[in-house]
Amino acid sequence: FDTTTVVYYDDGDKEEPLLKHGFSKERRSDLKQVVVGLALSEDGAPLSHEVFSGNTNDGTCFKKTIKKFQAQYTESNITFVGDRGLISGKNIDLLIASGYNYILGFKMRSIPKAERHEIFTNKKWKPITKDLEYRDIDYKGHRLVIYQLFDGIFILSTNTKLKAEEIVTRYRDLWQCESGFRTLKSELELQPLFHRKERRIRSHVFICFIALIFKNMLLKKMRKLDNKISYLKTLRELKTLRAMSIKIYKTTLVVRTEIKTNAKIAFKALQTAFPKKVLKHENSSRLIVMRSK
Numbered sequence: 265f266d267t268t269t270v271v272y273y274d275d276g277d278k279e280e281p282l283l284k285h286g287f288s289k290e291r292r293s294d295l296k297q298v299v300v301g302l303a304l305s306e307d308g309a310p311l312s313h314e315v316f317s318g319n320t321n322d323g324t325c326f327k328k329t330i331k332k333f334q335a336q337y338t339e340s341n342i343t344f345v346g347d348r349g350l351i352s353g354k355n356i357d358l359l360i361a362s363g364y365n366y367i368l369g370f371k372m373r374s375i376p377k378a379e380r381h382e383i384f385t386n387k388k389w390k391p392i393t394k395d396l397e398y399r400d401i402d403y404k405g406h407r408l409v410i411y412q413l414f415d416g417i418f419i420l421s422t423n424t425k426l427k428a429e430e431i432v433t434r435y436r437d438l439w440q441c442e443s444g445f446r447t448l449k450s451e452l453e454l455q456p457l458f459h460r461k462e463r464r465i466r467s468h469v470f471i472c473f474i475a476l477i478f479k480n481m482l483l484k485k486m487r488k489l490d491n492k493i494s495y496l497k498t499l500r501e502l503k504t505l506r507a508m509s510i511k512i513y514k515t516t517l518v519v520r521t522e523i524k525t526n527a528k529i530a531f532k533a534l535q536t537a538f539p540k541k542v543l544k545h546e547n548s549s550r551l552i553v554m555r556s557k
Contacts, residue, residue, distance in 0.1 A: 265303045265346045266441035267325050269318065270449070270469075271295045272457040282462050284318035290455075298457065300448075300469055301325045303333075308440040309480055312336075313473045315466050322349035330358050343367060343424060345434050351421065360423065367435050370408060370419040383410070384417065392429050400428040447479065448472050451496070485533035493529055501527040507543055518544035 269289045283296040290297075297318035303311045314332065316325050326346060333342065340363045348369030359366045375383065389397035389412060398411040409420045409428045420435050448454040454472040459465045479495065486493045501524040510517045520539050523531070531538055 265301065265326060265329060265344060265350070266438060266445070267299055267301045267316075267322050267349075268445045268449075269297045269299055270455045270457055271297045272318075272460075274458065274460065280460055280462065282315065282317050282465050283460065286317075286319035287321070298465060298469075299325060300445075300454070301329055302441055302444055302448075302473075303329060304440050304444060306434070306437070308437075308444075310444065310473060310477050313469065315469050322347075323352045323355060326350040327355055327358060330355070330362060330364070333364075334362050340364070343434070345438060347438060356421075365422070365424045367420055367422045367424060367431055369435070370421040372417075372419060375403070375419075390428075392432060396432070398428050398432055444476060448476055451479070452476060482530065482533065486529050489529050489533055493526055498526040498530050501525075502530060505539075514547060516544070516546045517542060 269286070271288065271290050271292050272283050272295060282298045284298075285293065285296055286299070287293075288295070288297060299316040299318060299320050301314040301316065303313070305311055312329070312332065314325070314329060316328070326344075330344070343365040344359060345367045346369070348371050351368045351370065356366070356368075372380075383399075383401065383403070389399060391397050392411070396411060396413050398409060401408050401410065407422050409422060409431045411418050411420070411428075411432045418435075420431060422431055424431065426434070452472045452475045454469065457465060457468065459468055483493075483495050486495075486498065504521065505523060505527065506521045507518055508521065510519060519542050523538055528538070
């Protein structure tokens, strides 16, 4: 789970419940915005989204999302993964009370400076990969997994019984949320917002979210046929598919243009037949024209 901000481009000063000034992840604090939360499955499939007013902090967004999952899903074997902006004592308590597991970023400043030397210096790092090392410790009754990548140190708090290597991997999969937000804002035109009314804003975000689901489903199907296929290149090829009308003497033909490689894979992935090469064949010599007297 992660959040992003979507800016609103307009000069209107009319007060609206969703459009507020707040912390902007777009670095546009001069503009009103909304906050959009996105929950993905482990393999990157979009599960849920929510729209919050522009001045809502990440912790509050996460709290409301946990409650939404409680109300909508009976599955209890859920592990929430999120960055350190989501963590708070109340949210941790809510996750535990709901029976959910969690892997969350942990704020370095939560550990007093006097204790950091013992934690970061006097324990041996264990390798995950050549450039990635970790430590698995108990800190005041909380399990912390600390990993080091190049010169950066990251701390994770978790109540799972997963191996430390898997915890680090799950957390680093948050890039899928970032990728989802980039897709929403660029390819699917979530941003900028030009709607002012709450109903229209929520509808706009919902339509973009549904489009993200369709993109995810299509890409997975295509990757089964070609694991290196480009979604954007496929769209460009599909957009070049045209029907052309050609007239030769008394015969009119409507033919389609060539279907290129990536576009063919899209048709196959959807189990859809290619359009016929000749879409229409009309001979005017066979037509009988009735004229009124």
